[in-house]
Amino acid sequence: MITTLYALLYYAATIIFVVGIAYRVWGYWKTPQPANIVTTPAPVTRTGVVWRMFKEVAFFESLWKSNKWIWIFAMMFHLSLWLIIVRHLRYFIDPVWTVVVLAQPFGKYAGFFFVLGGLGLLFRRFVVARVRYISAPSDYLMILMFIGIGLSGLLMTFVNKTDIVAVKAFFRGLMTFNWQPLPADLPVLVHLGLVAVFLIVFPFSKLLHAPGVFFSPTRNMVDNPREKYRPVPWLPPVSEVTFDPPHGSKQS
Amino acid sequence: MAEEEKVIEELTTEEALTDPLYVPEPVEGATEHVRSFPAAPQFQEKLGYPGERPENWQEVALAKMDELRGKFRSFRLFLDICVKCGACTDKCHYYMGTADPKNMPVARQDLLRSVYRRYFTLPGKWFPDLVGARELTEDVLDEWYTYYFQCSECRRCSVFCPYGIDTAEITMAAREILDSVGYGMKYTNEIIGKVFDIGNNLGLPKPALASTLEDLEEEIEDDTGVKVRLPLDEPADVLLVTPSADFFAEPHIDGLIGYAKVFHALGEKWTLSSYASEAANFAMFIGSYENMRRIALRIRKAAIDLGVKRIIIGECGHAWRAAYQFLNTLAGPFDFLDPKYPVPQHICEYTWEAIQAGKLRFNKEENDFYKVTFHDSCNVSRASRMGNYPGGQFDIPRNIIKAVCNHYYDMPEGTIKEATLCCGGGGGLLTDDLMEIRKKGGSPRMKALKQASEEYGVNKMAAICAICKTQFSKIMPYYGYGMDDIMSVHQLVSNAIVLPGSEQEAELDGTDENEATEAAE
Numbered sequence: 001m002i003t004t005l006y007a008l009l010y011y012a013a014t015i016i017f018v019v020g021i022a023y024r025v026w027g028y029w030k031t032p033q034p035a036n037i038v039t040t041p042a043p044v045t046r047t048g049v050v051w052r053m054f055k056e057v058a059f060f061e062s063l064w065k066s067n068k069w070i071w072i073f074a075m076m077f078h079l080s081l082w083l084i085i086v087r088h089l090r091y092f093i094d095p096v097w098t099v100v101v102l103a104q105p106f107g108k109y110a111g112f113f114f115v116l117g118g119l120g121l122l123f124r125r126f127v128v129a130r131v132r133y134i135s136a137p138s139d140y141l142m143i144l145m146f147i148g149i150g151l152s153g154l155l156m157t158f159v160n161k162t163d164i165v166a167v168k169a170f171f172r173g174l175m176t177f178n179w180q181p182l183p184a185d186l187p188v189l190v191h192l193g194l195v196a197v198f199l200i201v202f203p204f205s206k207l208l209h210a211p212g213v214f215f216s217p218t219r220n221m222v223d224n225p226r227e228k229y230r231p232v233p234w235l236p237p238v239s240e241v242t243f244d245p246p247h248g249s250k251q252s
Numbered sequence: 253m254a255e256e257e258k259v260i261e262e263l264t265t266e267e268a269l270t271d272p273l274y275v276p277e278p279v280e281g282a283t284e285h286v287r288s289f290p291a292a293p294q295f296q297e298k299l300g301y302p303g304e305r306p307e308n309w310q311e312v313a314l315a316k317m318d319e320l321r322g323k324f325r326s327f328r329l330f331l332d333i334c335v336k337c338g339a340c341t342d343k344c345h346y347y348m349g350t351a352d353p354k355n356m357p358v359a360r361q362d363l364l365r366s367v368y369r370r371y372f373t374l375p376g377k378w379f380p381d382l383v384g385a386r387e388l389t390e391d392v393l394d395e396w397y398t399y400y401f402q403c404s405e406c407r408r409c410s411v412f413c414p415y416g417i418d419t420a421e422i423t424m425a426a427r428e429i430l431d432s433v434g435y436g437m438k439y440t441n442e443i444i445g446k447v448f449d450i451g452n453n454l455g456l457p458k459p460a461l462a463s464t465l466e467d468l469e470e471e472i473e474d475d476t477g478v479k480v481r482l483p484l485d486e487p488a489d490v491l492l493v494t495p496s497a498d499f500f501a502e503p504h505i506d507g508l509i510g511y512a513k514v515f516h517a518l519g520e521k522w523t524l525s526s527y528a529s530e531a532a533n534f535a536m537f538i539g540s541y542e543n544m545r546r547i548a549l550r551i552r553k554a555a556i557d558l559g560v561k562r563i564i565i566g567e568c569g570h571a572w573r574a575a576y577q578f579l580n581t582l583a584g585p586f587d588f589l590d591p592k593y594p595v596p597q598h599i600c601e602y603t604w605e606a607i608q609a610g611k612l613r614f615n616k617e618e619n620d621f622y623k624v625t626f627h628d629s630c631n632v633s634r635a636s637r638m639g640n641y642p643g644g645q646f647d648i649p650r651n652i653i654k655a656v657c658n659h660y661y662d663m664p665e666g667t668i669k670e671a672t673l674c675c676g677g678g679g680g681l682l683t684d685d686l687m688e689i690r691k692k693g694g695s696p697r698m699k700a701l702k703q704a705s706e707e708y709g710v711n712k713m714a715a716i717c718a719i720c721k722t723q724f725s726k727i728m729p730y731y732g733y734g735m736d737d738i739m740s741v742h743q744l745v746s747n748a749i750v751l752p753g754s755e756q757e758a759e760l761d762g763t764d765e766n767e768a769t770e771a772a773e
Contacts, residue, residue, distance in 0.1 A: 136384030
């Protein structure tokens with residue numbers, strides 16, 4: 001029963017996640033950005049832009065300039081998340097890649113930093129009046145969801161150890177359409193339930209910042225508006241425009 | 253009123269009055285009463301907008317929002333990806349100066365984002381309260397009008413946002429939506445109408461322009477003994493397009509004299525145009541590509557008609573953005589100009605190149621009364637470049653000042669260059685009906701200047717923006733400075749430049765000769 005429920009949930013969540021993000025990204029991709037609105041000083045070459053984006057995505061350069069506390073918590077949160085994701089690949093692939101094996105010990109303990117980072121961000125949301133003012137209920141819930149994922153994950157890793165082989169069998173089964181039973185421990189169900197929520201909510205929420213940042217025109221454009229002509233798609237070319245008549249020529 | 257007391261409490265502590273980057277606690281509604289006058293119907297219509305609010309204004313506004321979402325990736329993306337991290341909340345000079353939380357960049361964006369979420373996203377349709385989505389009501393529209401005209405589109409927030417979200421893009425879109433339902437702003441829209449009717453923001457017709465330029469020629473001749481020309485509508489190699497304030501206002505006009513002297517000293521064949529007698533492009537402020545293009549095309553036509561080889565833009569912040577980031581896109585390609593020069597160029601690039609080549613002679617002592625600092629204008633700093641490397645827009649004006657002045661000092665870190673603080677009057681807010689927000693928004697910059705004055709004895713601030721200059725000459729007296737303590741960079745150039753054949757040259761070389769003879773005897 002629970003196995004069927006979670007199996008269906010994961011099929012649905014995966015489809016919503018993949019199709020939803022693809023649809024959103026397609027929207028960003030096809031929407032024009034007629035003028036070059038890069039925030040300067042900006043790189044004047046493509047390579048420079050790649051480096052700028054790398055620093056932005058890997059080290060949160062702008063956030064570092066902006067606010068050290070948010071930077072520390074955000075860094076903790078996101079770096080841990082990456083390690084955790086890499087570690088979790090072992091439940092979907094067989095045989096397990098070397099990278100994933102290497103990430104295993106780090107990924108296991110990254111869970112603590114993940115929760116800590118999330119708590120830090122949640123704390124700021126409550127305590128800093130400016131941030132509290134801009135927070136909607138969904139902003140709190142989003143962090144609580146991540147903290148919930150982290151805590152339930154830690155619980156099943158360190159406290160109430162789950163039959164992880166069975167969990168892996170469940171996911172491998174989903175992937176090969178050969179369903180295997182899911183261990184019905186509470187932490188597992190909470191953990192997987194919240195992760196499914198995460199997948200479903202992603203394309204409809206601010207989580208879109210992850211793919212979205214790569215499309216940000218103030219960051220990803222080369223500072224070359226004088227050299228590169230970029231026409232506005234919905235305006236007629238200059239060969240077809242009529243100029244305003246000179247002042248004084250209109251009077252009859 | 254309790255609110256007012258809270259504002260006063262927040263903004264008058266010792267720290268609040270001295271620290272340029274002081275961040276007050278939010279006081280809700282602190283500047284909700286500050287509203288500019290809306291535009292009269294005849295001015296709306298001139299720009300292609302309805303004069304009155306249509307019956308079905310909600311539909312029209314939402315359709316406009318949808319249209320803009322399809323036209324501008326910036327707008328579409330920025331509405332989606334903000335995570336409300338709060339990094340921008342202490343970065344807006346209007347928030348720092350007013351304590352009104354709706355002046356925090358993310359909160360300003362949310363005024364519109366909340367409506368976008370309600371009508372264009374599933375969570376907003378299904379669970380509006382959960383995600384902070386709301387209906388587009390008349391109150392919301394009024395709130396947009398109020399707070400989107402308390403933003404100077406300075407892009408300071410976009411520097412600090414981890415995703416580069418630029419509130420200016422949202423503000424521009426909001427203003428375009430407001431215009432589409434007949435809710436335009438008097439100051440910006442009347443001025444754009446004036447450009448269409450007469451050719452420039454100030455409404456100076458050609459005869460007035462010509463006589464002003466003649467007066468300036470006389471003035472320069474009186475000062476230097478040299479006949480420096482300010483040609484109008486003459487065939488030339490260089491077309492100078494400058495903000496019309498340069499023809500009329502102080503200290504702008506001294507900058508214009510400076511450009512003329514530089515051109516003269518280099519023997520440049522240059523001209524102004526009565527048709528393109530305005531570098532400013534206020535249509536950028538209201539986010540209207542159609543109107544922005546109509547203004548930009550004047551520069552193209554003037555360049556063609558006068559047969560010039562290159563286009564140079566005078567000292568103006570948003571005009572330099574409109575020229576640097578938009579001119580090519582809206583009125584290009586400029587393949588008929590000399591490909592040796594970028595299109596367009598900034599007057600500072602031109603002057604600095606000549607200084608580097610050793611083609612200009614200066615007597616720096618002429619500026620020895622001044623201890624000068626430089627105010628980086630927002631649009632120059634964060635939406636353009638000068639020279640061929642990133643950050644040239646910070647170095648070139650400073651290099652020019654240092655070449656013509658002996659005493660130059662920077663204001664504190666964090667208030668200059670890419671983190672520069674707005675003058676408080678940019679983005680179309682330079683109108684008397686917004687004086688309160690202008691004064692408050694300018695206060696962080698004024699506090700930074702005060703620090704430089706206390707530390708180094710700085711007594712003059714130079715700028716390369718017509719709006720900054722006008723704004724500062726108005727608000728500096730509130731902070732203990734004189735109206736004329738704001739200067740054009742090219743005014744400093746003008747003071748120090750030694751024109752060939754001028755009285756200044758004779759005096760300098762004469763003295764040198766006398767000294768030489770004295771020494772020999």
